[in-house]
Amino acid sequence: MAKVKVYVTLKPTLLDAQGRVVQNALNNLGYEEVDGVRMGKYIEIELKDNGHSVQERVDEMCRKLLANPVIENYRFEVSD
Amino acid sequence: MAKVKVYVTLKPTLLDAQGRVVQNALNNLGYEEVDGVRMGKYIEIELKDNGHSVQERVDEMCRKLLANPVIENYRFEVSD
């Protein structure tokens, strides 16, 4: 059993419209110290052991499905 | 300057329709070891120093805006 946390974020070159809206909303609520917000996805995956290297398999899943390399970056952490 | 990472997840008892679709897709792609997927949000926030306690302020932001306490849990990490 492994638990993996995957973080998918928009590439910095892309306008993060949602992040901007959230930042505005926070500023308007009085949180003037908020200077930047980026929105991303957080995916928790549970994996059964099946002999494969978790690192390799998850990296593949990210490249193939979980992130779109044209617009997104990803990273992940594995714990047991 | 502080950097905060916020993780927002759906409460565990609630139906996570997105997670289910992603898990099915991964299983169908041959990643049979995938045993559970939960989708959440990942938010990066940059904060200017303004004397407030970062912990308290961010906790407030989460409760007020970033997470919907009716259906979501949140946690966050602060780094400099």
Place this chain on the structure above:
Amino acid sequence: MSIIEKTAIDVRGTIHDTAPIDPEIYREMGMNDAEYREVVKVLGRHPTYTEVGMYAVMWSEHCGYKYSRPVLRLFKKYREALDGAGLENAGIIDIGGGLGIVMKMESHNHPSAVEPFQGAATGVGGILRDIFTMGARPIASLNSLRFGSLDDPHVRYLFEHVVAGIGFYGNCVGVPTVGGEVYFEDCYAGNPLVNAMSVGLLKTEDVAYARADGVGNPVMLVGSGTGRDGIHGATFASVELGPESESRRPNVQMGDPFQEKLLIEATLEALATGHIVGIQDMGAAGITCSTCETAAKAGSGMEIDVLKVPKREADMTPYEVMLSESQERMLCIIEKGREEKVAAVFRKWSLNAVVIGRVTDDGFVHVFEGENLVARIPAKSLADECPTYALETEEPEYVRAAHSVDLSALPEPADYEEVLLKLLASPSIASKEWVYDQYDHMVQTNTSVLPGSDAAVLRIRGTKKAIAITTDCNGRYCYLDPFVGAQIAVAEAARNLVCSGARPMGVTDCLNFANPEKPQAFWQFRRAVEGMAEACEFFNTPVVSGNVSFYNETPQTAIYPTPVVGMLGLIDDCDRRCEQGFKAEGDIVAVLSGGPLSGGAASLGGSEYLRAVHGMVAGAPPRLDMAAEKRLQDCVLGAIGAGLLASAHDCSEGGLAVAIAESCIAGGTGAEVELMAPGPYSATLFGEAQSRIIVSAPVENVDQLRKLAAEHNITFTAIGNVGGSKLRIGLNGAKLIDSDLETIARAWRGAIPAYMVG
């Protein structure tokens, strides 16, 4: 809460040795002491924990209609159905050629108050299931919404997320959201109304029934897994919202429109195999409701095993399984031996399809957990024999006080143009583009009149016909006089359809009221139903389905009585549909009316003008003369049918001036009109007298129009011409309004977006 059932069970037999249920527990579930005693009497013993839960939810107002049923008998079809074959999920309206329309409206008010996005989304999902469970393909959705003032940030949050939730669900399932209404009034601030309506099309010979016929037939559960969602949702809907709402709230139901889309396609395909004997969707009270109702309707019985139910969560008790309101599930009764064929269809669409039990003939619903019998209840007692109550009514004092206000003594405004702009920018009147642009209103490629006109029109593919649909209710009128207000809701809905060229055919309703246990609220309810029933009979638009939502109040305030009418109309020739926008330069503008052009000062009662300019909710609602209204509608239908009109628009909130402005904006053209009428100018321009329709027509049709009007004993008043880039309105020779089209369009279009930026 996890309670171990302590019952002694004979494997196939009965339940005995049950201990009394702690009153705390059943009261918490919303059941009173007398009802508990009734349960004990019916069962001849104390109920198990699972059983008391099943009774509590089925005998709640939400499922059992224990307060409303006696009053709903005023609706003719309802009464006939109750005394006859029973109520089906949604009534069918025959549109000829072997085709029928089913439609229904339902509230999701309390869920939307606590979680607006999912509350509204699951409201849409629920009402769609009511439609396709009858074998009809959903072809349109509408929604009728009420919020507090947009000045309040929490109201903006609710509005934003309700609309987003409706769009999320409706857009994904691929059913166009073609119409609806939104009003903003302070009384809805803490208790918004979210009423979702769905319309389906079927071949009348293909209608499916919610009946568990045929002893031995397998009972199949299809669709999503069962979780702990919404346990006691029906109970939650049957109490007032209050400070404890947060903690009493059941687990929020999460909508999965993708699953629903698959369920629609799979269900319709499975029904087409001819092997489904009966089918019922699962809404409130989930498996409890669908098992006992299908068994009760067929006079059969049913046994099921909760262990066979596919679950999303571990360790669920029978109680939880029976009461779960997990979404996107259906119960099917299958011809014995054909279960594999039917299951294959659902599997093709990647859906669960599991046999969980079978039809029996003993009139009981037996619920097993493996070998253990955990509930044994006469199906009819659960489904049909909810105790009903005749509640007290008392006319509230505010009614008389409001009616006695002298509206002819009000000061006139200094600048009528300013008032017009103010009314156009009043959120209840302003353009709802901000809302319906977020809804896919074109998918299925049948929408022939898009949102923005009096009613949406959808062509019926493969025929020359089209249907028109609208929802209407002015809650303020109903507050001032629920009887007249409800009649106006029916009349206005019919008028909206007629303006589109459609003959009104039938009604579905959603009756939103406050706490019925308060005599004043129940008076409002009773009077509104009386008014609606009478009007529906008069206009020959029977109520074919509907829904009651009580307890719409907070400690601060009760909502206005809001009996929303959803109405269907039929257009024989889709090419003869009509819209509200002026069409051509030079066309004549006229008002067809059942009475005089202006209703005088009295027609300011309950008006938007009175609220927006004088800050008052007072007077009596405008008078409605149903006979005159009917003549007007017949006249306009005749005119549209004969191809005489270029446009037709119902005159409602904001009165003549607003209606003319809307026809200008929709047509992208100005107009110049000159009115002649006695009484205060404000009343002529902004009064909301009923039975008036603004039309435009080519000049050469005027004589014929006049003749037609005379034949119907209807007043025809030519008031001006279409053209130019300004709206000019004169009254008794005084030039009162002279605005650029652009200015009025900006006021009207920009109002809601201005609130919703950022």
Place this chain on the structure above:
Amino acid sequence: MKFGVIQFPGSNCDSDTYYAVRDVLRQPVEYIWHQDTDLRKFDCILVPGGFSYGDYLRTGAVARFSPVMGALEGFADRGGLVLGICNGFQILCEAHLLPGALTANVGLKFICRHVNLRVEHNRSAFANECREGQVLRIPIAHGEGNYYCDPETLARLEANGQILFRYCDEQGSLTDEANPNGSLANIAGIVNERGNVAGMMPHPERASESVLGSEDGQFVLKSLVSALVKA
């Protein structure tokens, strides 16, 4: 001449597209189930709009792995005509049959309304029935139609004439106000280098009959027929 319309779980413009081909173009057309892999009998394949797999992860992300998509790649390699509409466009981008990606509308809201499109040129199989610079009134209905690609890709699209349609105002000017979703360079539709695979966010099938308020979509749909006739 045979058209095919792919059905993914969650497609919801499949029948609209099917009817447009059958009733407006009056051409033979069949549905293609997402599990099918034999596309030999088709000349043109339409990837319709909707919400394949709910679009829950990213629009088009899951659908691109359906068995039919492998076959579609082969079909495109053999030179078959493919048009992706709305979700179909998103799927073709995810499958790398078209460059770039479609991200959330700048306003973050779903938008359903008629927009104006400028036909960039009429040399493609998807616009040969149009005039160059013609303005078409066709509806959009999407939450994620904001076209993005990197600067090199954009330069290549421009240089090769791969941009088919751009959002414009009624006069054909490419203004910001006329750009409903923030798309790069007002891009509403593109074609691959070879010229046989295209995608567009607006829905021509929703503007193919006067009863629906516009017939301009016919220019696009009829172009497919003309291209096949010529081929």
